[in-house]
Amino acid sequence: MVFRYNYVTSDIGHVQTKGRSRAKFNGKIFVIVNSDLQLQDRELKNIIRVEMMNKVVKSIADSTLVNQKAFDDRILMEQKNDQKERQREKDRARITKANKVEKSGVVLHCIKCFKESCCLDDIRSIRNQHHVVTSDLFLDKMKLIDLKKQPIIDGFTHQQKIHCGNCQHKWGTMVVYQQQxxxxxxxxxxTLKDDKGKKWFPKAWKDVPFVISSIDMDDLGKQNNFSEAENPEGSQQEKGEIEEDDGLIEYPNIMQIEE
Incomplete structure (x- = not known):
């Protein structure tokens, strides 16, 4: 048997878990969830998605028996269309990057409470994908909340969640990169705002119309203040998190998933 404790993945993870349990544990999975986490609904949705996927796969398999050549031609056409769309996306990204301009005096404000957080000049990019703040003044504007787990994603160790110190809106994550x-x-x-009051509301970093410098060793050398910073509220427990010394906890919601 496989027991999952307050852990629900996507529908893909659902299928993978069932595959492993089928091979080793006779196809039985138990999901134990805290009612406050609302994970039971997510697992039920995963089950529905898997059932829909199985019906679609069966329908596709049946269609290949009717006309194999027509099916192969349709797949080839979809692949070519997808390839063209990816190329158009790359072309648009290249044009957008070429049109970026250098600009000073742009300030980032919290999207929820519009409290000033940092300047665009204090932001550096890592591998043209990830963006970090290099000014230690940013520490005074944020609140840190410890993560129960500290996953390593794309070379970054995620340690704490960063929230607005004023309205608690989530801003990002405190990570460790090259020991900093x-x-x-x-x-x-x-929200981005320049010295003339003009605002921008980008949904992703690629939408920011300004040049952002890449991080270098000098920037990393400035980050010792982050390592030494203390979080007076870091010990506060978030809703849904369970401390190791909470004692006996009853879990009324236990789901069993069988093949």
């Missing part, structure tokens, strides 16, 4: 702690932020959580 850095605030990794998502631009969708901020």
């Amino acid at each position: 702690e850095l605030p990794l932020i998502a631009i969708k959580n901020f």
